Amino acid sequence: MKNDxxxxxxxxxxxxxxxxxGPRGEFGGEEYLYFAGNNYLDLARRTELIxxxxxxxxxxxxxxxxxxxxxxxxxxxxKLERKLAEFKGTEDAIIFPSGYLGNQIMLSxxxxxxxxxxxxxxxxxxxxxxxxxxxxxxxxFNHNDIDDLRKxxxxxxxxxxxxxxxxxxxxxxAPLDQIMxxxxxxxxxxxxxxxxxxxxxxxxxxxxxxxxxxxxDRIFQTETMSKAFGSYGGFxxxxxxFIEKLRGVSTTYRGSTPLPPAVVGxxxxxxxxxxxEPQLRNRVKENAQYxxxxxxxxxxxxxxxxxxxVNLDISxxxxxxxxxxxxxxxxxxxYIHYPDSDSPGKLRLTVxxxxxxxxxxxxxxxxxxxxxx
Ligand SMILES: Cc1ncc(COP(=O)(O)O)c(C=O)c1O
Numbered sequence: 001m002k003n004d005x006x007x008x009x010x011x012x013x014x015x016x017x018x019x020x021x022g023p024r025g026e027f028g029g030e031e032y033l034y035f036a037g038n039n040y041l042d043l044a045r046r047t048e049l050i051x052x053x054x055x056x057x058x059x060x061x062x063x064x065x066x067x068x069x070x071x072x073x074x075x076x077x078x079k080l081e082r083k084l085a086e087f088k089g090t091e092d093a094i095i096f097p098s099g100y101l102g103n104q105i106m107l108s109x110x111x112x113x114x115x116x117x118x119x120x121x122x123x124x125x126x127x128x129x130x131x132x133x134x135x136x137x138x139x140x141f142n143h144n145d146i147d148d149l150r151k152x153x154x155x156x157x158x159x160x161x162x163x164x165x166x167x168x169x170x171x172x173x174a175p176l177d178q179i180m181x182x183x184x185x186x187x188x189x190x191x192x193x194x195x196x197x198x199x200x201x202x203x204x205x206x207x208x209x210x211x212x213x214x215x216x217d218r219i220f221q222t223e224t225m226s227k228a229f230g231s232y233g234g235f236x237x238x239x240x241x242f243i244e245k246l247r248g249v250s251t252t253y254r255g256s257t258p259l260p261p262a263v264v265g266x267x268x269x270x271x272x273x274x275x276x277e278p279q280l281r282n283r284v285k286e287n288a289q290y291x292x293x294x295x296x297x298x299x300x301x302x303x304x305x306x307x308x309x310v311n312l313d314i315s316x317x318x319x320x321x322x323x324x325x326x327x328x329x330x331x332x333x334x335y336i337h338y339p340d341s342d343s344p345g346k347l348r349l350t351v352x353x354x355x356x357x358x359x360x361x362x363x364x365x366x367x368x369x370x371x372x373x
Contacts (some may be wrong), residue, residue, distance in 0.1 A: 013334035014303070015343050016326060020045035023354040025332070033331045033359055035349045040308040041273075041280040042202050042354030043230030050267040056265025069247075072257060076264045083271045084235050088206055090252040092243035095267075097254050099195055099224025099234035103162070105129035105253055106191060106222050106236055109246040116159030118152055120144065120174065121287030122339040124135075124193055127162050143167075143339070146178045158187035161212045166196035169338045169348055171309025178213045183218070194221045199228025199274050205281050211306065227264075228281075228308075229270040233259045274285075284308045285351035291351055291360050302349075312347040312367070318348045322370060329366050 014036075017202060019026025021044045041048055066072035077095065084093035096105055100353050112119075116137040119127060122144075131138050137159065140223055142148040149161065161183060163174040194207040197219075197287035202210025205228070209219050220238070225231045236246060247253060260265070273341040274280065285306065292304045312333075314322055319335035326333050336348050351360070 013323065023352055023356070023359055026334065030195050032327075034354075035331065035333050035351065035361060035363055038196065038308070039229035039230050039232060040196075040228040040284050040350070040352050042352040043228075043270050043280075044271060046230065046269070046273060047232060048147060048273055052265035052269030053262040054265070055328045060080055060261040060322065062262075064258055067254060067256065070260045070310075074264070074318060075323045076259075076268065078263070080259075080268050080271070081235075082344075083268055087271050087275055088237040090237040091240040093235050093237040094243045094246050094253065095225075095233055095235045095259060096250075097259055097265075099222070099226050100126040101252050101256075102224070102234040102236060102332075103127045103191065105219055105234075105246055106220060107129075107132075107160075107248045108252070109242065110189065110191065110220060112158065112159070116156040117151075117162060118149065118156070118159065119162040122167055122169075123162055124164050124168060124195070127164070127191075127193055130158060131162075133298030133362065137277070140267065144172065144175055146175060148180060149179065150182050150287040153182060153186065153242060156186075156188075160189050160191055162191045163193070165192045165194035166212035166307045168196055168199070169311075169336060170303070170305075170311050171196070171285065171307045172303075172305045173201075173208055173211065173307070173350070175210055176214055177211075180214060180216060180218070187222060189218045190216075192219060192221045195224045195227055196307055196309065198223040200281050200284050201329070202346065203275055203304065205278070207315055210230070211278065214284070221370070225270060229267060229274060231267040231270045232263045269288050280353040284351060287353070287355050287360060288353040290357065291349065291364065294360060294364045295367070298364055300367055300371055307353065308350050310349045312349055313345060314323045314347050315345050317345075317371075319345075320370055322347055322367075325370050326366060331363060331366060335365075 015028025018029050064072040083095045107130050116141050121142050122142050139152050141152050197207035199205045201207050223235050225233045288310050290302055292302050293300045303311040323335040
């Protein structure tokens with residue numbers, strides 16, 4: 001018997017999750033093909049993560065029940081931080097509950113007196129909310145518009161440029177090569193929120209700067225374990241001195257209960273798998289490329305910029321209608337709100353390493369049918 005999912009449409013865009021998340025997930029007791037979410041490496045259901053979480057819970061219980069700076073630092077927190085530093089090739093790393101808090105934690109250690117903060121117009125709300133409320137020196141520049149950035153940075157002496165590495169809605173990349181050139185010779189740092197780049201982009205999966213082959217001590221990344229790593233929680237990596245500074249100055253870090261055992265156990269396993277299996281991040285890109293080519297072959301336009309996000313061009317068709325049609329065919333592609341407009345003619349598809357060619361073929365065939373109607 002099917003579950004009763006009749007009420008889900010009032011508040012959420014697909015039936016509730018009732019099984020493990022993956023390219024084929026169980027929603028409302030039924031199997032759906034899943035081209036949504038951010039589980040890019042398809043790790044959330046991996047045995048290593050489940051075993052890591054289970055072992056940690058049976059060892060430590062459900063929670064550490066105290067802040068990191070009092071009695072809540074566990075050996076596995078330290079192990080995860082060491083593992084993330086190894087993954088990033090840095091001296092140290094700091095973990096904290098929720099990637100969303102990363103920009104706030106980062107800025108608490110990065111902002112200097114009189115800094116000008118120039119943020120991309122499509123910056124994620126976690127960047128916007130981290131900006132100081134009182135500062136007059138907070139300036140927006142047009143999304144990925146280097147000329148606008150150049151114009152606005154010109155009169156400024158020192159500060160920070162803040163961008164999404166990969167835009168979460170459209171999937172386009174911040175032009176970091178040009179941003180670095182524009183800020184060269186000026187006392188400006190660049191904060192990259194790499195929630196959607198980490199684990200997917202770059203030769204070692206280290207994110208957008210690595211994708212552009214840029215290493216610079218002017219770049220600071222905020223990252224998450226909730227997307228490509230299939231687990232949960234935020235992290236920042238860097239020099240030991242900088243990470244120690246964040247541990248000292250961030251009240252958000254000091255004042256919150258740390259990641260619980262299950263999450264830490266799963267995250268350690270996730271980082272290990274991501275490092276051991278580089279083919280997973282290659283698969284994400286191969287799948288995205290295959291999807292775009294296949295759509296093109298079927299005369300459906302799509303944009304892709306190299307991440308796990310593909311943007312379907314639906315032109316005049318309402319995204320909600322397309323999304324609901326796909327849902328009826330047991331394919332989950334929720335409509336989302338875009339930063340540039342309410343009716344953008346786009347629909348966001350995400351691919352994972354776990355999608356098969358058959359999954360993608362079925363998606364494209366279904367989309368083509370709908371577009372022919
Ligand atoms: C660009 C960006 N930054 C930060 C976050 C928050 O990360 P988390 O979900 O790990 O809290 C998200 C989540 O969607 C995001 O898209």
